[in-house]
Amino acid sequence: GGRAWLKPGLQRALWVKNITRCKSEHLSPTLLLDRLPADFLRAVTCQVCDHLLADPVQSPCGHLFCRTCILKYGRALGPRCPACALPCPASELAPPAKAFMGILQGLVLRCPQRECGEGVRLDAYGAHCHAHGGDEDEGVGEGGGPPQGRGFDCYLPVNKGG
Amino acid sequence: GGRAWLKPGLQRALWVKNITRCKSEHLSPTLLLDRLPADFLRAVTCQVCDHLLADPVQSPCGHLFCRTCILKYGRALGPRCPACALPCPASELAPPAKAFMGILQGLVLRCPQRECGEGVRLDAYGAHCHAHGGDEDEGVGEGGGPPQGRGFDCYLPVNKGG
Ligand SMILES: [Zn+2]
Ligand SMILES: [Zn+2]
Ligand SMILES: [Zn+2]
Ligand SMILES: [Zn+2]
Ligand SMILES: [Zn+2]
Ligand SMILES: [Zn+2]
Ligand SMILES: [Zn+2]
Ligand SMILES: [Zn+2]
Numbered sequence: 001g002g003r004a005w006l007k008p009g010l011q012r013a014l015w016v017k018n019i020t021r022c023k024s025e026h027l028s029p030t031l032l033l034d035r036l037p038a039d040f041l042r043a044v045t046c047q048v049c050d051h052l053l054a055d056p057v058q059s060p061c062g063h064l065f066c067r068t069c070i071l072k073y074g075r076a077l078g079p080r081c082p083a084c085a086l087p088c089p090a091s092e093l094a095p096p097a098k099a100f101m102g103i104l105q106g107l108v109l110r111c112p113q114r115e116c117g118e119g120v121r122l123d124a125y126g127a128h129c130h131a132h133g134g135d136e137d138e139g140v141g142e143g144g145g146p147p148q149g150r151g152f153d154c155y156l157p158v159n160k161g162g
Numbered sequence: 163g164g165r166a167w168l169k170p171g172l173q174r175a176l177w178v179k180n181i182t183r184c185k186s187e188h189l190s191p192t193l194l195l196d197r198l199p200a201d202f203l204r205a206v207t208c209q210v211c212d213h214l215l216a217d218p219v220q221s222p223c224g225h226l227f228c229r230t231c232i233l234k235y236g237r238a239l240g241p242r243c244p245a246c247a248l249p250c251p252a253s254e255l256a257p258p259a260k261a262f263m264g265i266l267q268g269l270v271l272r273c274p275q276r277e278c279g280e281g282v283r284l285d286a287y288g289a290h291c292h293a294h295g296g297d298e299d300e301g302v303g304e305g306g307g308p309p310q311g312r313g314f315d316c317y318l319p320v321n322k323g324g
Binding site: 033034035036037038039040042043044047058061062063064096097098099100103106107108 | 195196197198199200201202204205206209220223224225226258259260261262265268269270
Protein backbone atom coordinates (compact mmCIF):
# COMPACT_ATOMS: atom_id res chain seq x y z
CA GLY A 1 0.00 0.00 0.00
CA GLY A 2 0.86 3.68 -0.07
CA ARG A 3 2.26 3.54 3.46
CA ALA A 4 4.90 0.91 2.76
CA TRP A 5 7.65 3.42 2.03
CA LEU A 6 7.21 5.14 5.41
CA LYS A 7 10.11 4.26 7.73
CA PRO A 8 8.97 3.54 11.26
CA GLY A 9 10.12 4.93 14.56
CA LEU A 10 13.68 5.76 15.33
CA GLN A 11 15.10 5.30 11.86
CA ARG A 12 12.61 7.79 10.51
CA ALA A 13 13.33 10.23 13.34
CA LEU A 14 17.05 10.18 12.48
CA TRP A 15 16.37 10.68 8.78
CA VAL A 16 14.12 13.57 9.51
CA LYS A 17 16.61 15.31 11.79
CA ASN A 18 19.06 15.32 8.93
CA ILE A 19 16.48 16.67 6.52
CA THR A 20 15.01 19.47 8.59
CA ARG A 21 17.92 20.56 10.84
CA CYS A 22 15.47 22.69 12.77
CA LYS A 23 16.55 21.84 16.33
CA SER A 24 18.01 25.29 16.98
CA GLU A 25 15.14 27.17 15.34
CA HIS A 26 12.03 25.43 16.61
CA LEU A 27 10.62 25.02 20.09
CA SER A 28 10.20 21.79 21.98
CA PRO A 29 6.69 20.93 23.27
CA THR A 30 8.38 20.26 26.63
CA LEU A 31 8.44 24.07 27.04
CA LEU A 32 4.65 24.10 27.42
CA LEU A 33 3.64 25.29 30.88
CA ASP A 34 0.68 22.91 31.16
CA ARG A 35 0.58 19.13 31.00
CA LEU A 36 -1.68 19.01 27.98
CA PRO A 37 -3.41 15.81 26.77
CA ALA A 38 -1.44 13.59 24.38
CA ASP A 39 -3.77 14.03 21.41
CA PHE A 40 -3.76 17.80 21.85
CA LEU A 41 0.05 17.86 21.86
CA ARG A 42 -0.02 15.90 18.63
CA ALA A 43 -2.33 18.52 17.16
CA VAL A 44 0.03 21.44 17.88
CA THR A 45 3.31 19.75 16.90
CA CYS A 46 4.80 19.33 13.44
CA GLN A 47 4.23 15.87 11.96
CA VAL A 48 7.73 16.06 10.51
CA CYS A 49 9.96 17.41 13.31
CA ASP A 50 7.78 17.02 16.45
CA HIS A 51 8.54 20.60 17.53
CA LEU A 52 5.77 23.10 18.23
CA LEU A 53 4.37 24.16 14.86
CA ALA A 54 6.32 27.11 13.42
CA ASP A 55 4.61 28.95 10.54
CA PRO A 56 2.32 25.95 10.01
CA VAL A 57 0.76 24.83 6.77
CA GLN A 58 -1.95 22.21 6.26
CA SER A 59 -1.91 19.38 3.73
CA PRO A 60 -5.00 18.43 1.68
CA CYS A 61 -5.34 15.41 4.02
CA GLY A 62 -5.58 17.79 7.01
CA HIS A 63 -2.15 17.23 8.58
CA LEU A 64 0.01 20.09 9.87
CA PHE A 65 3.71 20.88 9.48
CA CYS A 66 6.10 23.75 9.84
CA ARG A 67 6.30 25.31 6.40
CA THR A 68 10.08 24.76 6.15
CA CYS A 69 9.79 21.16 7.36
CA ILE A 70 7.27 19.97 4.80
CA LEU A 71 9.07 21.76 1.98
CA LYS A 72 12.43 20.20 2.91
CA TYR A 73 10.77 16.82 3.45
CA GLY A 74 8.99 16.94 0.10
CA ARG A 75 12.19 17.85 -1.75
CA ALA A 76 14.07 15.00 -0.06
CA LEU A 77 11.44 12.25 -0.07
CA GLY A 78 8.78 13.28 -2.56
CA PRO A 79 5.37 14.96 -2.33
CA ARG A 80 3.63 12.60 0.10
CA CYS A 81 2.23 13.43 3.52
CA PRO A 82 4.68 12.30 6.22
CA ALA A 83 1.76 11.42 8.50
CA CYS A 84 -0.52 9.43 6.17
CA ALA A 85 1.33 9.08 2.83
CA LEU A 86 -1.42 10.70 0.76
CA PRO A 87 -0.27 13.03 -2.06
CA CYS A 88 0.96 16.33 -0.65
CA PRO A 89 2.31 18.67 -3.35
CA ALA A 90 3.76 21.99 -2.14
CA SER A 91 1.20 23.82 -4.28
CA GLU A 92 -1.66 22.41 -2.20
CA LEU A 93 -0.36 23.40 1.22
CA ALA A 94 -2.77 25.89 2.78
CA PRO A 95 -2.91 28.03 5.91
CA PRO A 96 -4.71 26.33 8.82
CA ALA A 97 -8.01 27.79 10.04
CA LYS A 98 -7.68 31.13 11.89
CA ALA A 99 -9.40 29.61 14.92
CA PHE A 100 -6.64 27.03 15.12
CA MET A 101 -3.89 29.63 14.72
CA GLY A 102 -5.38 31.58 17.62
CA ILE A 103 -5.25 28.50 19.83
CA LEU A 104 -1.67 27.75 18.79
CA GLN A 105 -0.48 31.30 19.38
CA GLY A 106 -2.18 31.39 22.77
CA LEU A 107 -0.32 28.35 24.14
CA VAL A 108 1.71 29.29 27.20
CA LEU A 109 5.39 28.32 27.41
CA ARG A 110 7.62 28.49 30.43
CA CYS A 111 10.61 30.75 29.78
CA PRO A 112 13.69 28.54 30.18
CA GLN A 113 16.02 31.39 31.21
CA ARG A 114 17.48 30.87 34.67
CA GLU A 115 15.76 33.06 37.28
CA CYS A 116 12.82 33.78 34.99
CA GLY A 117 10.54 30.77 34.40
CA GLU A 118 7.67 33.08 33.50
CA GLY A 119 4.67 31.82 31.53
CA VAL A 120 4.73 33.43 28.08
CA ARG A 121 2.31 33.06 25.15
CA LEU A 122 3.83 31.50 22.06
CA ASP A 123 3.17 34.65 20.05
CA ALA A 124 5.08 36.72 22.62
CA TYR A 125 7.88 34.23 23.22
CA GLY A 126 10.34 35.63 20.69
CA ALA A 127 10.08 39.15 22.08
CA HIS A 128 10.26 37.86 25.64
CA CYS A 129 13.47 35.90 24.98
CA HIS A 130 14.91 38.85 23.09
CA ALA A 131 14.35 41.05 26.14
CA HIS A 132 16.57 38.73 28.18
CA GLY A 133 19.33 40.04 25.97
CA GLY A 134 22.81 38.57 26.37
CA ASP A 135 21.80 35.65 28.58
CA GLU A 136 21.51 33.42 25.57
CA ASP A 137 24.12 30.79 26.48
CA GLU A 138 22.54 29.20 29.51
CA GLY A 139 22.49 25.74 28.05
CA VAL A 140 18.84 24.81 27.79
CA GLY A 141 18.06 21.68 25.86
CA GLU A 142 16.80 20.97 22.37
CA GLY A 143 14.62 23.69 21.07
CA GLY A 144 14.57 25.15 24.55
CA GLY A 145 16.55 28.32 24.24
CA PRO A 146 16.99 31.19 21.89
CA PRO A 147 18.80 30.23 18.69
CA GLN A 148 22.46 31.14 18.47
CA GLY A 149 23.26 34.08 16.24
CA ARG A 150 19.79 34.41 14.76
CA GLY A 151 16.76 36.58 15.16
CA PHE A 152 13.84 35.38 17.20
CA ASP A 153 11.21 35.76 14.51
CA CYS A 154 11.54 32.10 13.59
CA TYR A 155 9.63 31.29 16.79
CA LEU A 156 6.54 33.05 15.61
CA PRO A 157 3.84 31.16 13.76
CA VAL A 158 3.84 34.14 11.35
CA ASN A 159 1.10 32.66 9.22
CA LYS A 160 -2.09 34.12 10.67
CA GLY A 161 -4.33 31.45 9.11
CA GLY A 162 -7.15 31.95 6.67
CA GLY B 163 -0.92 -8.30 22.52
CA GLY B 164 -3.10 -5.98 24.60
CA ARG B 165 -4.76 -4.52 21.55
CA ALA B 166 -6.10 -7.80 20.16
CA TRP B 167 -9.48 -7.49 21.82
CA LEU B 168 -10.15 -4.06 20.27
CA LYS B 169 -12.75 -4.35 17.51
CA PRO B 170 -11.87 -2.32 14.45
CA GLY B 171 -13.88 0.21 12.51
CA LEU B 172 -17.58 -0.08 11.93
CA GLN B 173 -18.23 -3.03 14.19
CA ARG B 174 -16.72 -1.16 17.09
CA ALA B 175 -18.69 1.99 16.24
CA LEU B 176 -21.96 0.04 16.38
CA TRP B 177 -21.03 -1.58 19.68
CA VAL B 178 -20.17 1.76 21.16
CA LYS B 179 -23.41 3.39 20.09
CA ASN B 180 -25.27 0.75 22.04
CA ILE B 181 -23.09 1.25 25.08
CA THR B 182 -23.10 5.03 25.32
CA ARG B 183 -26.49 6.01 23.79
CA CYS B 184 -25.30 9.62 23.89
CA LYS B 185 -26.45 10.74 20.43
CA SER B 186 -29.18 13.01 21.79
CA GLU B 187 -27.04 14.43 24.59
CA HIS B 188 -23.70 15.15 22.96
CA LEU B 189 -22.73 17.48 20.15
CA SER B 190 -21.35 16.50 16.78
CA PRO B 191 -18.00 18.02 15.73
CA THR B 192 -19.73 18.93 12.46
CA LEU B 193 -21.30 21.83 14.40
CA LEU B 194 -17.91 23.53 14.66
CA LEU B 195 -17.90 26.83 12.78
CA ASP B 196 -14.31 26.46 11.53
CA ARG B 197 -12.78 23.74 9.40
CA LEU B 198 -10.24 22.71 12.01
CA PRO B 199 -7.29 20.41 11.27
CA ALA B 200 -7.90 16.65 11.54
CA ASP B 201 -5.55 16.08 14.48
CA PHE B 202 -7.05 18.98 16.39
CA LEU B 203 -10.56 17.56 15.90
CA ARG B 204 -9.32 14.27 17.27
CA ALA B 205 -8.01 16.12 20.31
CA VAL B 206 -11.38 17.70 21.17
CA THR B 207 -13.59 14.68 20.50
CA CYS B 208 -14.34 11.72 22.77
CA GLN B 209 -12.31 8.62 21.92
CA VAL B 210 -15.38 6.54 22.72
CA CYS B 211 -18.31 8.32 21.03
CA ASP B 212 -16.60 10.76 18.61
CA HIS B 213 -18.79 13.64 19.80
CA LEU B 214 -17.31 16.87 21.14
CA LEU B 215 -15.99 16.13 24.62
CA ALA B 216 -18.69 16.60 27.26
CA ASP B 217 -17.45 16.81 30.87
CA PRO B 218 -14.14 15.26 29.80
CA VAL B 219 -11.85 13.11 31.87
CA GLN B 220 -8.31 12.01 31.05
CA SER B 221 -6.91 8.49 31.37
CA PRO B 222 -3.45 7.75 32.83
CA CYS B 223 -2.32 7.19 29.20
CA GLY B 224 -3.41 10.75 28.31
CA HIS B 225 -6.54 9.99 26.27
CA LEU B 226 -9.77 11.95 26.68
CA PHE B 227 -13.38 10.85 26.96
CA CYS B 228 -16.73 12.17 28.08
CA ARG B 229 -17.05 11.11 31.69
CA THR B 230 -20.25 9.16 31.07
CA CYS B 231 -18.79 7.45 27.97
CA ILE B 232 -15.68 6.04 29.63
CA LEU B 233 -17.63 4.91 32.69
CA LYS B 234 -20.24 3.09 30.55
CA TYR B 235 -17.51 1.69 28.34
CA GLY B 236 -15.48 0.44 31.29
CA ARG B 237 -18.51 -1.25 32.84
CA ALA B 238 -19.37 -2.98 29.56
CA LEU B 239 -15.91 -3.91 28.28
CA GLY B 240 -13.52 -3.67 31.18
CA PRO B 241 -11.08 -1.06 32.48
CA ARG B 242 -8.92 -0.58 29.38
CA CYS B 243 -8.41 2.60 27.38
CA PRO B 244 -10.59 2.48 24.24
CA ALA B 245 -7.88 4.35 22.32
CA CYS B 246 -4.73 2.41 23.26
CA ALA B 247 -5.84 -0.54 25.44
CA LEU B 248 -3.66 0.40 28.42
CA PRO B 249 -5.22 -0.09 31.88
CA CYS B 250 -7.80 2.61 32.60
CA PRO B 251 -9.57 2.11 35.95
CA ALA B 252 -12.31 4.62 36.79
CA SER B 253 -10.39 5.59 39.92
CA GLU B 254 -7.50 6.94 37.83
CA LEU B 255 -9.54 9.20 35.56
CA ALA B 256 -8.49 12.81 36.14
CA PRO B 257 -9.60 16.26 34.98
CA PRO B 258 -7.70 17.50 31.90
CA ALA B 259 -5.42 20.53 32.27
CA LYS B 260 -7.25 23.84 32.78
CA ALA B 261 -5.51 25.27 29.71
CA PHE B 262 -7.06 22.52 27.62
CA MET B 263 -10.51 23.05 29.13
CA GLY B 264 -10.28 26.73 28.22
CA ILE B 265 -9.52 25.85 24.61
CA LEU B 266 -12.36 23.32 24.49
CA GLN B 267 -14.91 25.71 26.01
CA GLY B 268 -13.84 28.45 23.61
CA LEU B 269 -14.55 26.43 20.46
CA VAL B 270 -17.18 28.15 18.35
CA LEU B 271 -20.19 26.19 17.09
CA ARG B 272 -22.71 27.27 14.51
CA CYS B 273 -26.22 27.33 15.96
CA PRO B 274 -28.24 24.82 13.91
CA GLN B 275 -31.58 26.56 14.48
CA ARG B 276 -33.22 27.72 11.25
CA GLU B 277 -32.81 31.48 10.76
CA CYS B 278 -30.10 31.74 13.38
CA GLY B 279 -26.78 30.14 12.36
CA GLU B 280 -24.94 32.32 14.84
CA GLY B 281 -21.44 31.40 16.05
CA VAL B 282 -21.65 30.42 19.72
CA ARG B 283 -18.91 29.33 22.13
CA LEU B 284 -19.28 25.80 23.43
CA ASP B 285 -19.60 27.05 27.00
CA ALA B 286 -22.49 29.32 25.95
CA TYR B 287 -24.18 26.87 23.60
CA GLY B 288 -26.62 25.39 26.11
CA ALA B 289 -27.94 28.79 27.15
CA HIS B 290 -28.07 29.95 23.53
CA CYS B 291 -30.17 26.96 22.45
CA HIS B 292 -32.36 27.33 25.50
CA ALA B 293 -33.08 30.93 24.50
CA HIS B 294 -34.51 29.68 21.21
CA GLY B 295 -37.26 28.20 23.38
CA GLY B 296 -39.93 26.12 21.68
CA ASP B 297 -38.14 25.75 18.32
CA GLU B 298 -36.59 22.49 19.41
CA ASP B 299 -38.08 20.20 16.77
CA GLU B 300 -36.46 21.53 13.63
CA GLY B 301 -34.90 18.24 12.69
CA VAL B 302 -31.16 18.83 12.83
CA GLY B 303 -29.01 15.74 12.58
CA GLU B 304 -27.14 13.62 15.06
CA GLY B 305 -25.96 15.58 18.02
CA GLY B 306 -26.96 18.71 16.15
CA GLY B 307 -29.97 19.98 17.99
CA PRO B 308 -31.15 20.41 21.51
CA PRO B 309 -32.00 17.15 23.23
CA GLN B 310 -35.66 16.24 23.40
CA GLY B 311 -37.27 16.67 26.78
CA ARG B 312 -34.05 17.38 28.65
CA GLY B 313 -32.18 20.33 30.05
CA PHE B 314 -29.29 21.83 28.14
CA ASP B 315 -26.72 21.50 30.86
CA CYS B 316 -25.47 18.26 29.39
CA TYR B 317 -23.80 20.32 26.65
CA LEU B 318 -21.48 22.01 29.05
CA PRO B 319 -18.06 20.61 29.76
CA VAL B 320 -18.88 21.22 33.42
CA ASN B 321 -15.54 19.97 34.59
CA LYS B 322 -13.37 23.08 34.75
CA GLY B 323 -10.10 21.13 34.69
CA GLY B 324 -7.41 21.08 37.31
ZN1 LIG C 1 11.39 21.60 13.98
ZN1 LIG D 1 8.59 21.03 11.81
ZN1 LIG E 1 -1.72 13.34 5.76
ZN1 LIG F 1 12.02 34.89 30.63
ZN1 LIG G 1 -21.27 11.12 22.80
ZN1 LIG H 1 -18.20 10.50 24.56
ZN1 LIG I 1 -5.05 5.40 26.09
ZN1 LIG J 1 -29.15 30.19 17.58
